[in-house]
Amino acid sequence: MSAGDVRLEARDITATPHGAVTPVLTGASLSVRSGELHALVGPNGAGKSTMFAVLAGDLTPERGDVTLDGEPLRDIHPRQLARRRSVLLQQNAVSFPFTVEQVVRMGRAPWARTPAEDEDDEVVARALELTDMTALAQRGITSLSGGERARAALARVLAQACDVILLDEPTAALDLKHQEDVLRIARDRAREGAAVAVVLHDLNAALAVADRVTLLSRGRVVATGAPADVLTAERIEEVYGQPVDVFPHAVTGIPVVFPRR
Amino acid sequence: MTSEVVTAVPLTFRAPRFAVVIVGMSVALVAVALISLGLGQYALSPAGVAGVLLQAIGIENPWAPAASTASGVILDIRLPRIVLGLLVGAALAVSGVLMQAIFGNPLADAAVVGVSSGAALGAAASLTFGLTALGLWTTPAFAFLGGLAAVFAVYMISRSGGRTEVVTLLLTGIAINAIAGAGLAFFTFLGTSATREQIVFWQLGSLNGALWQNIAVVAPVVAVGIVAAVFVARGLDLFALGERTARHLGVRVELLRVTVILMVALLVCAAVAFAGIIGFVGLVVPHLMRMAIGPKHLPLMIASALGGALLLAAADLIARTAVPLADLPIGMITSLVGGPFFLWLLLKTRRRAGGWG
Numbered sequence: 001m002s003a004g005d006v007r008l009e010a011r012d013i014t015a016t017p018h019g020a021v022t023p024v025l026t027g028a029s030l031s032v033r034s035g036e037l038h039a040l041v042g043p044n045g046a047g048k049s050t051m052f053a054v055l056a057g058d059l060t061p062e063r064g065d066v067t068l069d070g071e072p073l074r075d076i077h078p079r080q081l082a083r084r085r086s087v088l089l090q091q092n093a094v095s096f097p098f099t100v101e102q103v104v105r106m107g108r109a110p111w112a113r114t115p116a117e118d119e120d121d122e123v124v125a126r127a128l129e130l131t132d133m134t135a136l137a138q139r140g141i142t143s144l145s146g147g148e149r150a151r152a153a154l155a156r157v158l159a160q161a162c163d164v165i166l167l168d169e170p171t172a173a174l175d176l177k178h179q180e181d182v183l184r185i186a187r188d189r190a191r192e193g194a195a196v197a198v199v200l201h202d203l204n205a206a207l208a209v210a211d212r213v214t215l216l217s218r219g220r221v222v223a224t225g226a227p228a229d230v231l232t233a234e235r236i237e238e239v240y241g242q243p244v245d246v247f248p249h250a251v252t253g254i255p256v257v258f259p260r261r
Numbered sequence: 262m263t264s265e266v267v268t269a270v271p272l273t274f275r276a277p278r279f280a281v282v283i284v285g286m287s288v289a290l291v292a293v294a295l296i297s298l299g300l301g302q303y304a305l306s307p308a309g310v311a312g313v314l315l316q317a318i319g320i321e322n323p324w325a326p327a328a329s330t331a332s333g334v335i336l337d338i339r340l341p342r343i344v345l346g347l348l349v350g351a352a353l354a355v356s357g358v359l360m361q362a363i364f365g366n367p368l369a370d371a372a373v374v375g376v377s378s379g380a381a382l383g384a385a386a387s388l389t390f391g392l393t394a395l396g397l398w399t400t401p402a403f404a405f406l407g408g409l410a411a412v413f414a415v416y417m418i419s420r421s422g423g424r425t426e427v428v429t430l431l432l433t434g435i436a437i438n439a440i441a442g443a444g445l446a447f448f449t450f451l452g453t454s455a456t457r458e459q460i461v462f463w464q465l466g467s468l469n470g471a472l473w474q475n476i477a478v479v480a481p482v483v484a485v486g487i488v489a490a491v492f493v494a495r496g497l498d499l500f501a502l503g504e505r506t507a508r509h510l511g512v513r514v515e516l517l518r519v520t521v522i523l524m525v526a527l528l529v530c531a532a533v534a535f536a537g538i539i540g541f542v543g544l545v546v547p548h549l550m551r552m553a554i555g556p557k558h559l560p561l562m563i564a565s566a567l568g569g570a571l572l573l574a575a576a577d578l579i580a581r582t583a584v585p586l587a588d589l590p591i592g593m594i595t596s597l598v599g600g601p602f603f604l605w606l607l608l609k610t611r612r613r614a615g616g617w618g
Contacts, residue, residue: 056505056509057508058505078508078512078513079511080511081511082509082510083511086509087505087509089503089505089506091503091505092506093503094501095365095366095367095500095501095503096367096501096551096556097551097555097556098498098501098555098556098557102498102555102557103502106499106502106510107510109495109498109499109510109511109512110510110511112495156502160510
């Protein structure tokens with residue numbers, strides 16, 4: 001797989017999530033490429049979660065198809081799929097008081113009875129280290145704070161060792177440092193060749209770390225491309241209905257979005 | 262990933278603890294069984310009991326009492342009763358572990374959510390209408406159908422997103438219990454005085470009158486259920502992360518769900534068919550075992566099977582000997598212990614969840 005190859009692709013998707021009456025996505029397309037961190041942004045109700053569910057294979061679209069390396073997602077055996085792509089949801093409650101390490105080790109489940117199983121200990125230890133969870137490894141997951149649970153879930157996703165990674169608002173429950181940690185981890189994985197798709201609310205985070213941004217609004221893709229090209233002041237104002245200023249950061253030169261108050 | 266070298270975190274195996282729990286319970290189980298075999302109107306010392314048992318398997322020994330009454334009482338009356346108790350206890354405890362895993366809720370139990378009532382209703386139907394099409398298997402088969410219908414109904418109604426809120430689960434249980442209760446009342450009304458007595462016996466739960474023929478039916482069913490439980494253990498661990506995440510980790514969620522529902526119905530029908538409704542075993546035992554050895558399902562399943570067997574052996578010993586010349590219903594004993602335990606669990610869950618949601 002060389003950089004820039006399309007790994008996960010959703011073409012012309014129309015989809016209705018469970019409980020909705022009318023389609024939330026209407027003819028939206030998205031390609032996640034290897035070596036790229038692809039941010040999915042848009043206002044509440046734009047269809048980000050629905051697109052995420054479609055990409056993860058949780059929701060079958062009425063129209064359009066989803067492929068992983070050109071293969072229809074639904075044709076791939078669940079176990080095989082779990083060795084190729086990992087998914088982090090926003091909802092990460094665990095029903096029973098497993099320890100953090102046990103939860104992270106569950107990320108290794110798809111590799112049971114394969115040669116890769118030998119690396120379990122090492123991979124789990126590294127995932128705990130990267131997410132700053134080593135000190136909490138033996139704690140019961142149900143006794144942790146929301147942010148700690150979210151980091152444990154990310155560690156589990158990293159332990160799964162897939163090179164297609166889907167993250168649904170991975171920074172939502174986190175403090176400033178751990179938000180940056182997570183974004184850095186996601187970008188590092190992309191630098192190493194993984195195809196990473198991230199749903200983000202924070203437009204500044206998207207501008208700072210993403211290689212490509214797709215802006216959704218009312219179930220359609222408004223724009224997709226380089227972050228600075230997609231997230232212009234006019235477009236943000238039009239889509240979000242909130243006037244903003246976009247200006248280069250004084251030190252880094254990366255565009256910054258600031259709402260007009 | 263990054264190339265930096267990270268040393269592996271030391272693994273905490275709870276294996277020694279697991280071994281201690283298993284050995285401890287096994288010893289207790291043998292002791293309770295020997296005492297229970299010896300106690301009763303015809304009393305024997307544990308040595309005498311051991312003598313009879315050894316003699317029965319062809320080992321001549323000096324401890325066996327000379328009177329043939331001894332071996333008759335032990336081998337034909339008390340032993341089948343104790344063995345049935347062990348099987349029923351193991352089946353109920355494992356069914357509790359399975360239900361809690363697929364409901365994602367530690368309060369799920371066969372009696373609480375109405376699966377036992379459903380099975381009892383099926384069994385009562387076969388009795389009231391005098392059905393014998395499948396011989397000794399008729400009652401268990403009807404119990405299976407009733408239990409299956411109940412667990413399926415509860416599952417479909419009370420779950421959302423792979424989890425079940427405490428209130429929804431309990432309210433669904435009340436409804437299912439009410440429906441099954443109405444059916445049982447109807448069969449009580451329809452039946453003859455003999456079948457009425459049988460139905461009342463079911464609702465109380467008792468191991469009295471257990472026969473080796475019953476065990477020949479129950480033992481294979483329980484064995485199949487428990488062996489199957491061992492195979493789904495790993496999938497159930499992943500289920501604790503929620504259904505979507507379990508699927509993302511390669512679990513075939515729908516298949517696992519249906520398999521586990523069938524297993525629950527199988528285990529509960531085996532327990533209910535000849536012993537009636539014995540409540541709270543599936544609630545108390547898995548919870549205590551989880552506290553002792555952690556929530557991983559494979560060790561939990563094994564420890565719970567043993568713990569359930571031990572609990573019923575002890576409860577039956579009390580049922581037989583607490584009041585002289587009386588045989589208390591064992592379902593009453595387990596509910597006496599399990600009811601307050603259930604309340605405590607409920608309060609604990611409410612505190613943690615910050616409300617009844």
